[in-house]
Amino acid sequence: MPGPALTWELADGVAIVTFDLKDSPVNKFSRAVKDEFLATFTALEQDRAVRAIAVFSGKPDNFIAGADIEEFVTIGSAAEAERLAAEGQEMMDRVTRFPKPVAVGIHGACLGGGLEFALACHYRVATDHPKTQLGLPEVQLGILPGASGCQRLPRLIGARAALDIILAGRSERAPKAFRLGMVDELVHPAILQDITIAAARRLADGWRPRRRRPGGVLAWLLDRNPLGRRLVFRAARRQVLERTKGHYPAPLAALEAVEHGLKHGMAEGLKREARLFGQLAVTDVSRKLVQIFFATTQLKKDFGIPNAPPPTAVQRLAIVGAGFMGSGIAGTAIVQAGVDVRMKDADLPRVATGLAAARAPLDDRLRRHRIAKYEYARLAALLSGGDGYAGFGRADLVIEAVFEDLSVKQQVLREVEAAARDDAVFASNTSTIPIARIAEAARRPERVIGMHFFSPVDRMPLLEVIPAARTAPGVVSTAVGFGRRLGKTVIVVKDTPGFWVNRILAPYANEVGHLLAEGASIEEIDAAAVGFGFPVGPVTLLDEVGLDVAEKVSQVMGAAFGERLQATAGVAALVKAGRLGRKSGRGFYRYGGGKKRGVDPAVYELLGVHPNGGPRLAEILQRLVDGMLNEAARAVGDSVVGTPRDGDIGAIFGFGFPPFRGGPLRHADDLGAARLVAELERLAERYGPRFAPCEVLQEQARRGSKFYP
């Protein structure tokens, strides 16, 4: 009886099993698929003509993406999750103990349960294709590899290499996986089937592949004796805590599962692995991470406007302004999207600097052997520049990243319109200026849009796309589609001052000035935020963004929203003193040799404040966070984002709002509007009306409603 996923045929004693899950772009393990695997294996065991098995995927560029997460989220209890893991382990065990040899041919993503299955097979062949990646990303969803991955991987490639993959939820490209010993052979995609089937046949004839453990003396010292392993685990635990600051239980649990298994044997390890999986599966952290996963997956298909027309595929990009942002966009565009990029700035030395900066991520990849020198030459040749608008007539999309000044941007827009095609899109990378204002200078305002990148462009995952009132829907699709090709998570936001990210950051950043004035220390403020789960505190964030930029943004926000988002004079005073943050080597902190060197005490003097206790840590935190949640709620009320989902993703990817809290709006839901309103009222009474709870929260408090019903 044919099931939904598996088919097989016999070829000269070898059963060629093809996994091709119906109505799904990728292969996933669900209960139904698992049952079908077990049934198929039973049939293959009984069929005497079958001497060996070779398993492949029927998907073009995907092997097995992992477990079905839709099914996973329906799990109600830890016990149920533990049972699910144990069933998975049983299936893998069935494969390993199968009386006939099982070889697997891997092409495309082989992740999570997919890799655990491959590890259970007797022989693994992988293609040397860039799409072929092997990994165990479970901890990214707050769980651990529960179908024996925590046991099999360290036994195959050693504890150190396995922990590197499991604890970070990493995927390795096929050549690296081969070097680590995760697969036995690396072949060209065209011969994957032949080689895998031949291996299965040889195994059936009694051949036993010899696996040499990689790593030499060091591996023997660290991986293959209990004392060395203890060192490895201690170091790994320390690293995990450094990275997660204790907010994420999954990596520690995975570590425990691996360690327990190596100490007490496979059977005990599996038991512990399943139990820990069960516990993790129902944690709030895991739920939040899965929600984020679903949200980003949805966002990949959502163009942010109703009935979005298909995007124009941007092949040629032109950029005005070869500064930090312009070159960052250029570099990302060539590396991620492989588009032709033309840069323009006022003079050749600026262009030269911009071209070199844009090439930097490419140079870096070459140095780290991530790309061959031929690939480097091809990508580098995509990039060119000049001091005029030559080449702009070829561009499908022009992005301006010039000085943040309305008249300068309007002038650039006029010049670009004269040089570019009529159907080219003009995008402004502004963080503060309303797109509609810029578009006032346009002959074709329907082709004008905002694309707000974050700095540094190659590393920051978020892009805000801002249609102005007259922007054509196709232009929105094109901007969103191109942002995605740059590898960005894109949210479409309303053309209001600060858009989404800077809007909700404003009260958070402003609060720094108030807190310092009241005697809080810089370290305390940052520590409070980091303790909450932010990657850095607000003071460090200001230094990173650049105090001049922050000052500009806060002026705009103050002008637009009045007293509520009015900044204190602190940042302006530092800018006046030539302290621009990290880029100038001095801000609130001192910097040297690319590192933060501690708070500069001179700052307190400059601001005329004294760190003398000030508010308690909990109070500092409440002021920082509640102010942000309040503004986020208000912005949702103003329809700055289309859905709470976009708002939360924007905050997480835009400035690192703690993912395990699910975003500011999820967090507000978790606190409950009633409690939040009460806290805000208290803060407003004590510190001023800027904390007055917004209408949206009050309404929610009255009706007991939420952002996510």
Next chain:
Amino acid sequence: MPGGNGRRVAVVAGCRTPFCRAGTVLKDVRAVDLARLAARELVHRTNLDGAEVDQVIWGQVVPSALVPNVGREVSLLPQFPKEIPAYSLNRACASANQAVTAAHDQIVLGHADVILAGGVESLSDIPILASRRLADILVEASKAKTAVQRVKAFAKIRPRDLIPVSPAIAEPSTGETMGQSAEKMAKENRISREAQDRWALRSHQLAAQGSADGRLTAEIVPVFPSRPGDPIVTEDNGIRRDTSLEQMAKLKPVFDRRYGSVTAANSSPLTDGAAAVLLMNGEAARALGYEPLAYVRSYAIGAVDPGWQLLQAPVFTVPRALERAGVAWKDLGLIEIHEAFAAQVLSNLKGFEERGWEINEDIINVMGGSIAIGHPFGATGGRLVTTLANEMKRRDVQFGLISVCAQGGMASAIVLERR
């Protein structure tokens, strides 16, 4: 004889890298990169969609051993689809002329509508050869089956085998170098040292003027450094703005120290550079929205016995091109003569004069020539076509001529027309 097959070939645009003396500011840039830079910049300057290009034809006289077909590397720029066929050719110093005329033929035949033609030379990037004996030994060693055989092969190497051989600019058929030929022509055609120096001075002065007023520099694309902080190369570095006849007179003749007259100052220098020209079927140009600078009216190539006057072939080739064009010498409004040596230019002019043609220096090399600007062998023709076409447009001249002498006793002549 305008065009053929009812098709006319338009010169749409051209550009070039700065021409720089070999071993100076462009010495770290490979020839292939210079060629690709000129080509890519021309694509940007003309806002051309790379998919419109049907063929790429590129001239190079001394190819790198690692990039034997530089044209294909140009057509594999990511601005183009990968399906554009390309070849490289060598007609010595007239190689880029040859690329242009070959493109002309393909367009006239109807095999192509849009062709990117050009040329490149990097004399900082020439192959240095191993000695014949060393090469034989290395081949023998690579074929050796045992270690002993290999050691035996290597044991034959003598110190003198390790001296590398660099290709000389000498005629393989006569052993005479270019400079010796120029020296011979100066004597046989009675071209004085002073006349030569005067022509060289004129070349520098006009090139300096053309650079200062922007006509020459408009054709030049900047070469950005690969290392940040290194200088951006934006101009030709052979042009001397401050030289004088007195200074030139001080130089000793190079090829005949006693009775010679050819010096470093009245010869073109070894040069690095690349040039690119965009040619189209006239109708295609209009359809794509381009206004051509000029059209190719006719061309001719010719050769003389290299043992006679090596660089005098233009005297026989230009009349042929003019005859094919149906244009008289006196109808020419602008003339570009390649300046390998002042002695050669003046010999060529003398030859023209002997045909009864009146020489009007005011229309010859109006922005200087190769003596000042430099002469990257494979690229010079691209510069001449671009410069002539642009100046024809500026002056609204109907007919223009390009005359280039080449190694091997060859010459190329091209007649352009404005409308």
